[in-house]
Amino acid sequence: MTGSAEAAVRAALDRVRDPEILRPITELGMVRDVRVDAEGRATVSILLTIAGCPAARRIEADTLEAAQSAPGVSSAEVVVGVMSPAERKAFVERVRGDRGARPQQFGPDSLTRVIAVTSGKGGVGKSSLTAGLAVALAQQGLSVGLVDADVFGFSIPGILGLSREGRTEQPTRLDDMILPPVAHGVKTVSIGMFLGDADPRTTAVSWRGPMLHRTIEQFLRDVWFGDLDVLLLDLPPGTGDIAISVGQLLPQAEVLVVTTPQEAAADVAVRSALVARQTGQRVIGVVENMAGLVQPDGSVVDVFGSGGGRLVAQRLSDDEHGEVPLLGSVPLSPAFREGGDRGEPAVLATPEDPAAAEVIRIARAIVGQGRSLAGRSLGIAPR
Ligand SMILES: Nc1ncnc2c1ncn2[C@@H]1O[C@H](COP(=O)(O)OP(=O)(O)OP(=O)(O)O)[C@@H](O)[C@H]1O
Numbered sequence: 001m002t003g004s005a006e007a008a009v010r011a012a013l014d015r016v017r018d019p020e021i022l023r024p025i026t027e028l029g030m031v032r033d034v035r036v037d038a039e040g041r042a043t044v045s046i047l048l049t050i051a052g053c054p055a056a057r058r059i060e061a062d063t064l065e066a067a068q069s070a071p072g073v074s075s076a077e078v079v080v081g082v083m084s085p086a087e088r089k090a091f092v093e094r095v096r097g098d099r100g101a102r103p104q105q106f107g108p109d110s111l112t113r114v115i116a117v118t119s120g121k122g123g124v125g126k127s128s129l130t131a132g133l134a135v136a137l138a139q140q141g142l143s144v145g146l147v148d149a150d151v152f153g154f155s156i157p158g159i160l161g162l163s164r165e166g167r168t169e170q171p172t173r174l175d176d177m178i179l180p181p182v183a184h185g186v187k188t189v190s191i192g193m194f195l196g197d198a199d200p201r202t203t204a205v206s207w208r209g210p211m212l213h214r215t216i217e218q219f220l221r222d223v224w225f226g227d228l229d230v231l232l233l234d235l236p237p238g239t240g241d242i243a244i245s246v247g248q249l250l251p252q253a254e255v256l257v258v259t260t261p262q263e264a265a266a267d268v269a270v271r272s273a274l275v276a277r278q279t280g281q282r283v284i285g286v287v288e289n290m291a292g293l294v295q296p297d298g299s300v301v302d303v304f305g306s307g308g309g310r311l312v313a314q315r316l317s318d319d320e321h322g323e324v325p326l327l328g329s330v331p332l333s334p335a336f337r338e339g340g341d342r343g344e345p346a347v348l349a350t351p352e353d354p355a356a357a358e359v360i361r362i363a364r365a366i367v368g369q370g371r372s373l374a375g376r377s378l379g380i381a382p383r
Contacts, residue, residue, distance in 0.1 A: 005036035005072030009044065012066040019055045020172060020179040021095055021226065022143075022187075025063070029091060032081065034067075040074035042067045047083045049091060049174050056080070092177050095224060104220050106250060112145075112228045114253040115284070115366070116246055118276060120268030122237040125289040126150075126258045128340045129330065129359065130234040131159040131186075136347045136363035138185030142229040145180070147219050148190030149246065150236045151212060157192050160184060161343025168192050171223065178223045184348055189223045191215060213245040220249060243272065247279025254284040256366075257316070261291050261308040261329070269312045277321070284369060285327035286313040287362060293332040294354060303332055328362040330355045 013034070016025045025031055025046065032045040044067050048056050060078050067076035083091060106114050117133075119126040127150060138144045148156035157163035160183035171193055172179040180189040194215075225231065233253070236242050246253065255276040259269035273283045288309025292300035309326045316324040330336075333355035339346030346356035347363075 005040060005042070005070065006034050008070040008072055009034045009036060009042050009067050009076075012070040013044070013063065016059065016062045016066050019058050019182055020187075021224075022182065023095075023226075025059065029087070029094060030059070036073060040072055042070070042073045042076040043079060044076065045079040045081060047081050047087065049083055049088055049172070051082045055172070088174060092174050095226075096177065104217075104249070105225060106220055106231060108252050110252075112225075112231050114231045114233070114250050115256055116233040116235055116243075116250070116253045116276065116281065117256045117258060118235045118243065118272045119237045119258040120270070120272045121260075121265055124237070124258050124260050124265070125330070126237065127155045127234050128159060128336065129258055129287060129289055130232050131156055131340070132336075132345050132347045132356070132359040133363050133366070134186045134188075134230075134232050135160070135184045135345045136360045137230055137232075137367065139347065139360075140363060140367060142367070143227060144185065145187040145225040145228045145231040146189070147216075147223075147231065147233045148188070148192065149216055149219075149242050150234050151191045151215075151242065154190050154192035156188060156190050156234055158343060159340040159345065160186065160188055162188060162190075163192065164343065176222060180223050180225065184345065187225050187228070189219055212241050216242065216245050217249060237272070243275050244279065247276060247281060251280040253281050255281045256284060256327075257286045257312060258289055259286060259308050259312050260304045261288055261302065261306045262304045263308050263311055266308050266311045266315065269308075270315045273312075273316050283316050283321070283324050284366070285325045286316070287327050288329040291329040291331045327365050328358050330358045330362075 013026050013031055014024050017023060018025055018028055021028065030047050032047050035043045044063055046063055060080055064076055064078045067073060106112055117126055117130040134144050134146045146156060148154050157168045162169040162181055162183050169181040171181060171189060180187045233246060235246060255273060257269055257273045259265055286309050290304050292302045294300055309329055313324050313326040331354050333353055335350045335353040336346045336355035339349045346353050347359050350356055351360060
């Protein structure tokens with residue numbers, strides 16, 4: 001009887017996932033012991049990676065709930081312990097799998113689609129769109145990572161609810177492995193998470209090129225993302241050092257250009273795409289943001305004019321690179337802005353909002369495009 005109840009508890013624990021690694025705690029070696037006595041009282045001993053790990057409460061609560069739900073269990077208790085250094089080392093090796101020795105997770109052979117989101121000007125809603133697309137892709141069942149490489153305006157932690165009252169959630173460090181916080185299903189890392197105790201609302205990052213390059217390199221090497229379907233990068237606006245570093249580090253990345261409907265902004269948006277092309281990246285489309293604001297009477301006010309997105313797409317399309325599509329036009333929307341301000345992206349909080357619905361549609365279109373093979377070795381040798 002107790003044997004079968006213990007097996008039932010273990011089976012229930014298979015459903016408890018580590019919120020940072022998104023794999024079952026049973027598979028990660030985090031369950032030390034399961035006992036069920038003759039009265040059906042279950043005691044589950046679990047091991048956390050480090051004392052006070054940010055995910056501790058959630059793992060403990062989910063473990064308790066799973067144990068209580070198992071057939072043959074009348075009540076349950078969870079005993080929490082901490083891994084010894086040797087256990088933690090084994091844990092890190094288990095998580096990394098055979099990738100431990102690789103210098104970079106997203107090299108040319110990686111199966112992950114890497115999409116860098118760029119814009120010519122600042123303030124066009126690039127970060128809001130990147131975060132919205134990431135959450136929408138995760139909602140569609142994909143495994144998604146997001147690197148906020150916008151050093152001067154890192155806003156992703158705030159938009160995704162990882163930054164509250166000046167405190168930004170920190171990644172967990174396990175030896176030399178960095179586990180990114182997960183927000184709304186998206187593994188997220190931002191320069192804003194590496195400022196120590198500094199308040200990101202009042203802290204400016206003024207790093208020179210080499211430091212920025214090393215930071216992006218470290219994100220791609222030491223931050224453990226696991227097997228991702230898509231990695232999105234929120235680049236700073238313009239054509240600066242980071243865009244060039246990303247081009248060098250991720251030549252197989254695809255590029256999404258964000259612009260406003262303002263035709264006068266087209267030149268600078270086109271330039272940011274051309275820099276990406278120079279490093280071998282492929283532009284997969286243009287997204288127009290801040291398009292017409294729908295009034296209560298149904299009329300539309302084109303606050304930023306119209307036609308900018310189409311113009312940028314046309315200017316990037318040519319015989320050599322093929323047609324660059326305008327993937328969508330996201331209207332101005334108070335709900336979309338408020339969602340970002342609250343840390344609850346509108347694609348989750350108000351998916352019926354026209355801007356949120358358009359972002360969800362664009363995410364589907366991106367998935368529908370499939371993965372580009374540009375810059376990849378196909379492993380076929382010419383005869
Ligand atoms: N479609 C939209 N409707 C209403 N507000 C929007 C929309 N898109 C973005 N915003 C708002 O515009 C502001 C700028 O957006 P965001 O920070 O995403 O821009 P950005 O291009 O990433 O800027 P930067 O790169 O300069 O940091 C934010 O307050 C955001 O909430």
